[in-house]
Amino acid sequence: MTAYNKVALAGATGLMGTPILEHLLQNNFDVTVLTREDSKATFPDSVKVQRVDYSSKESLVSALQGQDAVVSALTHLSIATSEALLIDAAVEAGVKRFIPSEFASDATNPKAASFPLYTPKIASIKRLEAAAKTNPNFTYTSVITGPLLGWVVTQAFINPTDKTAKLYDGGDRVFSVVMRATIGKAVAAVLSHPEDTKNRAVKVHDATSTLRKLLAAVQKAVGEDGWTVSTPSVEEALAGAWAGVKAGRFDFPTIFGFIVAASQGEGYGGELENVDNELLGISVKTDEELQALVEKIVVGADRTGW
Template sequence: MSSITKVALAGAKGNVGAPTLEQLLKAGFEVTVLTRPDSSSTFPSNVTVKPVDYDSVDSLTAALKGQDALVVTITHTALGKQHNLIEAASKAGVKRFLPSEFGSDSFNEKLIKLPGFKAKHEVHEALRKAARETGLTWTSIVNGPFLDWGVAVGFLINAKEKKVELPDGGNHQYSATTLETIAKAIIAVLQHPEETKNRPVYIQDVAISQKQLYDLVKKYAGADGWTENVSSIDAEIQKVLEEVKKDQPDIRVVAFGSLKPAIWGGVEYNSAFQKLDNELLGIKGLSPAELEAVVAKSVPK
């Protein structure tokens, strides 16, 4: 595959999108940002901005003409929009598609069966089909939960309110990665197109258990006054399966309930990745001191 120099980015203002845009520009790529027509977002002068209609394949195809790669970092609630993007990228002659993956191992056979991963699995199937029938190739980046963001906003541990969930006791290891490292991995994929072609790549900054992270967070949020909730992964899965039977299931229950086994379910869910592409992509990981520094910086003050 010839080198990738022109990259389109969808979702440039999101948690993953913002650091990705920064790293793309730093690495010298020609960047085009796709935005909605009513967007008021602003970007650096060396970024080309193209308003698009995400519901129109023709609009997306026109915007993607001449692009070598498309990186999608849209929110999980809009994952279905990627089907139009895949079709448009194929028609426009885009070489590489990086879907909005950036999470747990949704290629794991057990996770695929959980309702919260249905949308991602459908995107995987659409990409495989496009790869068979067109010149489009793909790479999914699997990185576990966002380490810094997860501490900062209370997704992994609610340091602000001093609440922590310990699924199955909190002893299972899981892979976690900072937003900056994810952005750097995206750059590395674009720089290694052949080695990363038509497959997921697995990265992590650290493998850690919920108890280990809890101990670190307590050092900077204070050790007293915590509420601990020891939960059951099997019970969470059952809750999800019961929720989807309802006429109007709560999407939050389904989504977060499916994430719990993905992150904290242990070996059978590949929560701590068994094989890594860190070396290929130049991801060094965090030393114990660096990990503590990330946590210290991320704990809400």
């Protein structure tokens, strides 16, 4: 199986799509960006742009003709409304590889898979598995990464601006973290290693750490004085999330409890095992390198890189 060349990217302007596009171009893929018909986004001259109606299979099939691979970087809400049709269109158009919008904690973990947060992602994987079984020339790869390091140390669990931190269950549970750039590298590497990555999930991270260690790294960068640190319970956060969903809420404060459990809960797969870093040519960061990344995120001139 030869490496792919022509790649269509959906969601190219989003949080995940931006680094994916950057690394596809750096690795000399022939990239076509799928944009909504009313999009005002602009792209480098080397990028082809196809305006599509994500609610029309006919529009998507036409746009995907001749493409070797499709990478979906759709947002969580768009996965539920658009990714199924994008998968079906890719199959009909003769696309050889589909990478769904995964790029998060491990939804292959049975405990985490029960969370409604991951229902759209799991539905996409089941659809891809079924398509691969009935279409021998169609394959897929999902990319599992754990949460974004920058989000963890600036918003989700640690806030260096307000000097607050929530160390769930004491903050000593090991979990995986990733940079957005690494997600871009991983996607490009998957498409360069089609045989080794076909019809399975690949797992990649930048490092493993704990909330307590990451807090120490942030404090080393911004100072230790004036912090308010709490140690809430993972199970209480999870119980609150379930209660909110049962009450009909699905806003971010509600679903955050599922995110907490997926990364910080015991047995939910927060620490990725059997990672594919070596296959994909992505090094795991040392403690010193992780400290440097944290410092760049919280005090660096460019904080958008995470």
